[in-house]
Amino acid sequence: MSENRIKGEFTCVVCPNGCFIEAEYLEGGSEGPKLLSLAGNQCKRGETWVRQEIETPMRTISTSVPVHGGDFLLASVRTAEPIPLAKVQDVMAEIRKTSLNAPLSIGQVVLKNPAGTETEIIVTRNVAAAG
């Protein structure tokens, strides 16, 4: 497999500035994609983000889990830390197997290290026991 030099355009998602960043990177090398140069970022976080976006993109995901005996049918949950984009479907599959019992409070941990990721799945809604 030969190495390809690629010019890509990225919209930074780190903050609402949404910087438009142009980057050059190598793809197809033995060490995976590699950032060569970039321009257009307003801050250092933009560079870190584009490097990660090219080399190992990370995402937080949010979803809902069914609740038994609560004043809501569902409790919203999210990853406490970003996970590799490539692992999103695997993590979703693990969350889908879960259900919870009321009461629940914001921050409560539902799953640890789902699909081998370095994060926890935490509850983001207070759910009282159905009265």
Add this chain to the structure above:
Amino acid sequence: MSASKVIERDLVVIGGGPAGLAAAIAAKEAGCDVVLIERDRILGGILNQCIHDGFGLHRFGEALSGPEYAGRFIAQLKGLDVPVLQNTIVLNLSSDRKLLVSRMGELTEIHAKAIVLAMGCRERTRGALSIPGHRPSGVYTAGAAQNFVNMENIMPGKRVCILGSGDIGLIMARRMTLEGAKVEAVFELLPWSSGLPRNIRQCLVDYGIPLYLSTTVVNISGMGRLEGITVATVDDKRQPVAGTEKFFPCDTLLLSVGLIPENELAREAGVALSPITGGALVDADCMTSIPGVFSCGNALHVHDLVDRVSEEAERAGRAAAAFVAGKLSSGGTGVSILPGSGVRYVMPDHMTIPENPEETTLAFRVTTPKRDGVVRAAAGDTILKEEKHPRLHPAEMVWMRLSVEALRELKKSGKALEVSAS
């Protein structure tokens, strides 16, 4: 209708979403007696169904989900002992600040010294677009689908098309994908997306969902359930081009085609509304054309970031408290503020010069996307403020701080302030 009970209050905040919560907290902290009215059984408003993260980046430096962001304000409100009337709806607001309120079948009249309107907004529907075709089931607004999926545990369908690239539509494209649906495509009438760039990336690019710009839905097929939609490319006058039609089979169409400030109460009370935003015309204190009636949040103008809603609502809450205390005059229009070239609207639309703060804030939206743009607040040849922006976009509201000192000078000249973008 007449109420069996009449009560008197200093300040009534209508709406328990992010705007109402922040306004009530700010007013209470300013020493005002305040009551909050919410028609739902819970506080938090639409944030309750916005389970995705990204809220609070400005305010808390964290990417919170909607319920978490709301939760912080709800906890603060409870700590301040602000009375909240839940499951309560305001049926009528009069120009002399009398509210007709229905709670569990009981009508009450509340006479308030001041009112903060924080009712949020609603979604434009298929009816507002006049899309031709059949009327099958399976056509929803994106927010309705969000409510089904995130609150009611109901999946609206399996094969989805989305019209409109507003943020809610983009977020639902991801949400439906994560829940196992196949999202075929997002179609956008304009030649640019009306969603935040971060959402285009995280919600569409990540999941390989195509975005078709300058494209709209020209027909809806299916007699019982939706069977598919026909889309067509539009020209620069946004008219469909004959011969470009393409059929997409789907069982669900989500509409994310704009939000309208919710102002039925304001209209009945005679509050002057802007034909551009659909929200009230206000001064720098968020006071409407009716003295003592304030407006903030998405009821005033549709925001893209909840952090800014909270900030604006706090301003409205503080001003309402000052009005109740007799410390806020309601006379005169002060300086007129006009949208200039490249700007769709400016909030506020006029400004009585605030007494205390050293600076004040203008919020506005540009008409078209620009790179390396300049926004300018000027009166004739006098430039009060000029800012460079690497990127300007109609989907992203611009906030500009202005010194009150400069405005005082402007008021003496009698000229209007014009905000432009180039």
